Amino acid sequence: MATQSLFFPSITPLSPISKQHNCVISVNHHCSFTRRRETNVNGRLGKLNVSIESDRLQSVEKSHGKDYGVVSIHHVGILCENLERSIAFYKDLLGLEVNLARPNDKLPYRGAWLWVGSEMIHLMELPNPDPLTGRPEHGGRDRHTCIAIRDVSKLKAIFDEAGISYTLSKSGRPAIFARDPDGNALEFTQVD
Structure with a gap:
């Protein structure tokens, strides 16, 4: 049975895999990204990772030793000399939205969090070495x-x-x- 999707019109699912695998999807060999999908393998919940290269779907083995649950980059910290000037650049010029839910009052320096998609930039008013x-x-x-x-x-x-x-x-x-x-x-x- 083939699966239809916008990017991959016809993909035939793999047979169940009992080991952890890594999913790498490459489109036109220009970009690749990793996605994990939980799957039920013989009545147990496991992780299935696959590789799609040149319209082929194949499983790729991955070591169990270093799987501590990486999800994504949460934020990038950027040092700034003047917080207001940096907010004007990132918010007013680039159009990024300030995340007011992030606590700034608990840190020993001034700062601001700005959304970049689902991740953030953390501006920190600190001396830059x-x-x-x-x-x-x-x-x-x-x-x-x-x-x-x-x-x-x-x-x-x-x-x-x-x-x-x-x-x-x-x-x-x-x-x-x-x-x-x-x-x-x-x-x-x-x-x-």
């Missing part, structure tokens, strides 16, 4: 945070209007690199 000089112009050659977006050309226009310096991906893929007011490198990569 990294030098601002001597950093590469292209953020892709520096420590950086990458945010997936729908339209690089629209963000490029926003940066142009605001006078924000940026570089485009050196590989030609749809991505743009910029720095926040504190010199933290950001990549914005276009996804479908």
Whole structure:
């Protein structure tokens, strides 16, 4: 019996697998991501992971030793010198929403949490030990945070209007690199 989906029109399910496997889905060999699915194997709840490559579905063995339940990246901490200036950049210019539910009053420094999809950026008003000089112009050659977006050309226009310096991906893929007011490198990569 085949399964229909938007991305994979006809997929034949695998037979039950009793060991833990890792699911890697690769679309056009450009991006891959991992998903775990709970499945009932001989009356027991187990994890099934599969690999889809070139329209083939196959199981992939994974070691049991290091499975401690990774789900996703929860947040990325970014140091800033002036919280209000950083909020203006991330909220007002980039359009990220402040997560008011996160407690800031329990920390020994000022900060703010901003939503990036289902994950967050944690702005922390703390001294930054990294030098601002001597950093590469292209953020892709520096420590950086990458945010997936729908339209690089629209963000490029926003940066142009605001006078924000940026570089485009050196590989030609749809991505743009910029720095926040504190010199933290950001990549914005276009996804479908």
